[in-house]
Amino acid sequence: MIVATYNVNGVNGRLPVLLKWLAEAKPDIVCLQELKSPDERFPVDAIRGGGYRAIWRGQKSWNGVAILSKSGSIVETRRQLPGDPEDGQSRYLEAEIGGVIVGCLYLPNGNPWPGPKFDYKLQWFNRLGAHAKQLLGTGKDVVLAGDYNVMPTDLDVYKPERWANDALFRVEVREAYAKLLAQGWTDALRKLHPKERIYTFWDYFRNAYTRNAGLRIDHLLLSPSLAPRLEAAGVDRHARGWDKSSDHAPTWIILDDAKPPTKAVKKRAAKKIATPARKKKTKRGAV
């Protein structure tokens, strides 16, 4: 099963690029961010035509998130992050698809630092942390995928010193991300590629893409129950080079398909005998 996240930077303006990528990559589940469209202008017909069901929460001009599914039905579980009823920004959407809870998020950019936008970012991060903890407590399979607007380490930035005081790289924000991971989440791309330079975003300015002046800010976090199923992870960076592309590239993981426990497994569990370790699979992913 392929789960992907893609900040499309305008779902209507980028619709041909999105449909092209869906047809090529054939992801099972997709989290979209930055729809930049009110609900009534979400291109649901075109997306259905591409073979996907969808739920979305749009907003005029900015923000907006959607979850797409190729086969499994989508049962919406949340349309906003708990913790602030006054927050009207469309940045979180959550659904259950095939037994997996999928949280699609668009964390605030937070620039400029310091200032109210940065404060809002940290508050939003705190609310995400509280909700993430609650999700872990359920013991369910959960993936939190989206544009986190944070480069977790120096390895995730083409020029760390230039970004030191940017809201995407300020120490408070990196600490918030690390604190979230410490709850027990697995950063899927980093897990499989611990030392590789991986970017998911390249600025439109100064030919950033051709110079590979990028940032890794789009992340897929896996609950402990889901992490053992992680098989591959990567970025479809070639899509960033397409005409009229978003400034982000689609970022994806492959999860082993969940299999119901066999009779032998159930028998061992009943007798409290350890299940033999899973056979290690060859990694198929490329970045």
Added chain:
DNA sequence: ATGCCTATTATTAATAGA
């Protein structure tokens, strides 16, 4: 420190993004 580019919204300029 700022512009570089690209989108949306509203009228050719402002705002936001990262």
